[in-house]
Amino acid sequence: xxxxxxxxxxxxxxxxxxxxxxxxxxxxxxxxxxxxxxxxxxxxxxxxxxxxxxxxxxxxxxxxxxxxxxxxxxxxxxxxxxxxxxxxxxxxxxxxxxxxxxxxxxxxxxxxxxxxxxxxxxxxxxxxxxxxxxxxxxxxxxxxxxxxxxxxxxxxxxxxxxxxxxxxxxxxxxxxxxxxxxxxxxxxxxxxxxxxxxxxxxxxxxxxxxxxxxxxxxxxxxxxxxxxxxxxxxxxxxxxxxxxxxxxxxxxxxxxxxxxxxxxxxxxxxxxxxxxxxxxxxxxxxxxxxxxxxxxxxxxxxxxxxxxxxxxxxxxxxxxxxxxxxxxxxxxxxxxxxxxxxxxxxxxxxxxxxxxxxxxxxxxxxxxxxxxxxxxxxxxxxxxxxxxxxxxxxxxxxxxxxxxxxxxxxxxxxxxxxxxxxxxxxxxxxxxxxxxxxxxxxxxxxxxxxxxxxxxxxxxxxxxxxxxxxxxxxxxxxxxxxxxxxxxxxxxxxxxxxxxxxxxx
Amino acid sequence: xxxxxxxxxxxxxxxxxxxxxxxxxxxxxxxxxxxxxxxxxxxxxxxxxxxxxxxxxxxxxxxxxxxxxxxxxxxxxxxxxxxxxxxxxxxxxxxxxxxxxxx
Numbered sequence: 001x002x003x004x005x006x007x008x009x010x011x012x013x014x015x016x017x018x019x020x021x022x023x024x025x026x027x028x029x030x031x032x033x034x035x036x037x038x039x040x041x042x043x044x045x046x047x048x049x050x051x052x053x054x055x056x057x058x059x060x061x062x063x064x065x066x067x068x069x070x071x072x073x074x075x076x077x078x079x080x081x082x083x084x085x086x087x088x089x090x091x092x093x094x095x096x097x098x099x100x101x102x103x104x105x106x107x108x109x110x111x112x113x114x115x116x117x118x119x120x121x122x123x124x125x126x127x128x129x130x131x132x133x134x135x136x137x138x139x140x141x142x143x144x145x146x147x148x149x150x151x152x153x154x155x156x157x158x159x160x161x162x163x164x165x166x167x168x169x170x171x172x173x174x175x176x177x178x179x180x181x182x183x184x185x186x187x188x189x190x191x192x193x194x195x196x197x198x199x200x201x202x203x204x205x206x207x208x209x210x211x212x213x214x215x216x217x218x219x220x221x222x223x224x225x226x227x228x229x230x231x232x233x234x235x236x237x238x239x240x241x242x243x244x245x246x247x248x249x250x251x252x253x254x255x256x257x258x259x260x261x262x263x264x265x266x267x268x269x270x271x272x273x274x275x276x277x278x279x280x281x282x283x284x285x286x287x288x289x290x291x292x293x294x295x296x297x298x299x300x301x302x303x304x305x306x307x308x309x310x311x312x313x314x315x316x317x318x319x320x321x322x323x324x325x326x327x328x329x330x331x332x333x334x335x336x337x338x339x340x341x342x343x344x345x346x347x348x349x350x351x352x353x354x355x356x357x358x359x360x361x362x363x364x365x366x367x368x369x370x371x372x373x374x375x376x377x378x379x380x381x382x383x384x385x386x387x388x389x390x391x392x393x394x395x396x397x398x399x400x401x402x403x404x405x406x407x408x409x410x411x412x413x414x415x416x417x418x419x420x421x422x423x424x425x426x427x428x429x430x431x432x433x434x435x436x437x438x439x440x441x442x443x444x445x446x447x448x449x450x451x452x453x454x455x456x457x458x459x460x461x462x463x464x465x466x467x468x469x470x471x472x473x474x475x476x477x478x479x480x481x482x483x484x485x486x487x488x489x490x491x492x493x494x495x496x497x498x499x500x501x502x503x504x505x
Numbered sequence: 506x507x508x509x510x511x512x513x514x515x516x517x518x519x520x521x522x523x524x525x526x527x528x529x530x531x532x533x534x535x536x537x538x539x540x541x542x543x544x545x546x547x548x549x550x551x552x553x554x555x556x557x558x559x560x561x562x563x564x565x566x567x568x569x570x571x572x573x574x575x576x577x578x579x580x581x582x583x584x585x586x587x588x589x590x591x592x593x594x595x596x597x598x599x600x601x602x603x604x605x606x607x608x
Contacts, residue, residue: 034575041578050596051587055580071575092563099526101600148597164597167586296524307569 009266013255016262017187023235024189024254025224026133026196028177031143031217032075033210037171038142039066039109039305044173046216050166058142058171060105065304068093072140072173073116075209077310077318079175080117080138082203082325090309091116093140093302101165102144112299115139116308122203123327124195125348126188128341133196134180145170181224181235189225190254197221197250198351202326206354214246221250225257227265236261237271241285243278247387253278257285326354333357337366350374352388355395362399365406372398376416380423393422400429413486414438441488444496447480450488451496454479465501473497513542 010016037044040057056064080087094112120135145167152159177200185192201212201219212219226238239261241253261271276285324332330353334344337360347353352373359369373388377398381388401418404410410418410433421432433439441447454476455462464472473494480493498504518538522529529537555561583596592599 036575036577041573041576042580043577049583051583051598053580054586055578059581059586067571067573069575070572073572090569097524101598101603147603149603150594161602163600163603164594165600166597298524301563303564306564306566306571309569311570 009263011259011263011266013259014187016259017189019230020227020258020262020265021183021186021230022189022254022258023226023228023238024182024185024193025238026177026179026182026193026250027222027224027240028197028200029143029220029222030079030175030177030204030210030212031219032072032173032175033208034069034071034075034173036069038069038072038140038173039171040064042168042171046218048168051168053168054170058104059167060103066109066302068305068308069173073308073310074318075173075207076116076138076140076175077315078207078209078322079177079204080120081315081319081322082207083117083120083122083135083138083177085117085120085135085138087310087315088114088116088118089312090114090307092307093305094299095302096141096297096299098297101163102147103170104145104167108142108144109302109305110141110299111139116310122196122199124192124199125345126185126191126195128345129188131182131185131188131192131195133182133192136178136180138175138177141174141176143169143172143174189258190251193223193254194247194251198247199326201247202354206323206326206329208323217245220245223250223253223257225254225261226271227258227261229265236265237273239271239274239276239285241276241278242288245278245280249278249280252283253285256283260285329354329357333360336360337370339366339370343370347374350378350388352378355389355398358395359399359402362396364399364402368402368406369395369398372402372419376419380419391423392426393419397422397429404429404433409433409440410438411440411486411489413481414440417486437487439487441484447484447488447493447496448500450480450483451476451493451500454483454497455500462501465498465503470498470503470505473501473503513538513545 031044034044036042037053037058040055042053042055042058045053057066077087091111091114093109094114095107096110096112097107099106115137117138118136120138122133122135123130124133125131145165146169148164148166149160150164151161179196182189182192182196197219201214204210204212204219210218214220221244223241223244224238225241226236228234228236239257241257244250244253257276264271272287275288277288278285330344330348333339333353333356334341337356339347344353347356347370350373356366356369356373359373360366377388377391377393381391384391398419401410401415404418405412405415417436418429418432418438421427421436421438422429425432427435458476458479461472461475465476476497477490477494480497481488481490515534515538518534518541519529522534522537587593587596587598590598
């Protein structure tokens with residue numbers, strides 16, 4: 001096959017997806033929120049001193065025997081049921097053998113050909129269209145230890161002189177959720193991938209099985225991408241992109257991989273099946289190790305663990321205890337809050353549907369709840385580069401601010417100061433309001449005095465207003481607001497100023 | 506039936522040795538290929554008697570669903586954990602340069 005370098009190619013995304021159909025697949029790892037590890041009683045707490053949460057079992061010391069954490073099985077079944085999977089009547093653990101210093105045992109206990117949950121689906125909506133993402137399997141395994149690479153400029157493994165291993169994370173229950181190949185998304189493949197991970201995260205959060213923090217690694221995502229020329233039904237060779245650590249990165253990784261593969265295919269080249277690594281800074285993927293064959297792991301049934309055969313009445317019990325899932329809640333909120341489909345979609349995209357719902361539940365009006373989460377709070381989240389729901393403010397606190405405004409106790413400007421206070425200190429709204437003396441000044445005599453002072457200090461402006469340029473009064477309103485530290489009601493101040501200047505509108 | 510079983514090649518033994526990080530000489534490859542082949546042949550005879558109505562045995566003891574409650578138990582003292590490590594730095598196991606893979 002000739003590789004042509006001489007052809008000018010249009011590698012804009014729009015052009016590429018007119019010529020190629022992407023097929024994507026996602027493998028998501030989720031650390032379960034159990035208090036103890038998968039096969040031993042060590043704590044799963046995040047951020048502990050290195051190697052303080054280890055024992056003979058998770059260190060793989062001779063003679064130590066693993067015992068399955070019942071809660072981890074229950075959580076996995078919850079996830080499987082929420083993803084419309086069948087729950088296996090009988091399944092086993094297997095050993096995945098490899099040499100890499102992140103597991104002291106030189107193998108990882110995983111599930112191989114007998115996963116606990118199989119054959120489900122998850123529907124996601126992108127641009128008004130529903131895409132059904134098939135779920136191949138949900139299986140259990142244990143997380144690995146954490147390596148820190150020392151030496152070299154980048155802190156990466158290449159160029160490192162040696163590595164340091166902390167086994168606190170080794171043995172934390174980990175779930176892998178694998179989709180079936182997702183076809184038919186066309187140009188929307190990146191958006192569908194992001195919508196899937198977002199919906200999955202929201203489901204996991206509502207199930208209460210994980211804290212799903214991508215930034216702490218409790219939710220991690222690998223993205224498979226392949227391209228085939230439009231009209232060709234056979235799939236192309238796929239690559240697997242790892243190190244995709246935020247929702248935005250999921251979208252970026254798929255998009256850049258589509259363009260990279262198209263550039264190779266356009267020149268008559270071949271895609272190499274390999275693992276690639278997403279680069280947060282450039283938004284591109286970089287080649288990693290070549291994909292090992294599954295047989296290289298020499299899987300075999302774990303002899304130290306007996307099979308898991310969840311009783312059907314236990315599964316039924318877990319099914320009955322499932323909470324309302326995000327999709328159902330959205331439908332309910334849409335009608336309860338009287339939202340348009342477009343409004344709802346905007347809130348979904350901003351990731352604030354749950355927060356708005358809870359704010360309304362705490363007593364706020366739907367309009368105000370939406371405005372705060374989509375407006376000021378979204379801005380604050382954006383400037384801090386976090387999701388709005390990661391801000392250190394609760395829906396109940398937002399509702400309290402909204403109620404204070406509705407009661408006329410806070411102006412919008414003061415309400416924002418109150419929110420800033422909560423975000424800075426973590427204290428309650430009422431404590432911030434009291435502490436910072438945030439209250440609307442409604443005492444007319446005090447406002448009149450402030451208005452007179454502003455007029456006296458700005459005689460030129462006052463003359464302009466008296467001379468008929470009523471719009472100039474804005475400068476005086478500003479001066480009064482400044483003098484009252486934003487605690488006055490601006491329209492009221494304006495009225496009083498005009499009255500003192502003897503001008504009517 | 507065991508006559509139709511493919512034999513284990515020298516290359517396969519070399520590959521398995523590499524996966525298990527075993528240094529095997531050329532002479533040993535020949536030796537082990539022959540020996541392992543005999544073992545595989547013996548085990549394969551089970552296939553001659555296994556029938557569809559005999560479920561595969563997964564475990565020597567007929568148990569399933571052995572679980573523990575999700576409760577935290579004390580971990581080992583860190584000095585004990587690190588005591589057997591060839592090298593320690595910053596309370597972590599220090600391991601030689603890892604090449605060829607990236608986290």
